[in-house]
Amino acid sequence: MPTTADDVRAIALSLPEASEKLAWGQPTFRVAGKIFAALGEDDATMGVKCPVEDRAELIASEPQKFFVRPGHDDAYAWLRVRLAALDDTAELTAVLVDSWRQAAPRRLHSAYPGVALPPSEGG
Numbered sequence: 001m002p003t004t005a006d007d008v009r010a011i012a013l014s015l016p017e018a019s020e021k022l023a024w025g026q027p028t029f030r031v032a033g034k035i036f037a038a039l040g041e042d043d044a045t046m047g048v049k050c051p052v053e054d055r056a057e058l059i060a061s062e063p064q065k066f067f068v069r070p071g072h073d074d075a076y077a078w079l080r081v082r083l084a085a086l087d088d089t090a091e092l093t094a095v096l097v098d099s100w101r102q103a104a105p106r107r108l109h110s111a112y113p114g115v116a117l118p119p120s121e122g123g
Helices: 005-014 052-061 089-103 106-111
Strands: 018-023 026-031 034-039 045-049 078-082
Touching (some): 005 018, 005 026, 005 089, 018 034, 034 089, 045 089, 052 078
Antiparallel strands (some): 018 026
16 A cells, blocks of 8 residues: 555654644654645645755665756755655655654764664554
């Protein structure tokens, strides 16, 4: 079953000190005031933090999942994800946790070391 905007919201808001705030007319998810994920206008995509140096490899390896908006994302550590292309909620969780860890302050990394481990699906 494809992942959805509702899955993004549920997982993002389950992360420590995460909150939701509208920006640019779209839901964004933040930790310590920093955006770590944002739903796209169509609720079929999301943006997440991703080091610029890692984006090309991710896009090349799985272009059906990952992309950037040329001219918009070029200068930012940001990657777009097609929700329906993700394998399952475990993969969505891994993507969101990675983005959360990039935005979260060190005090949260120390306080919540288990956040790096996404839950397994169905055992």
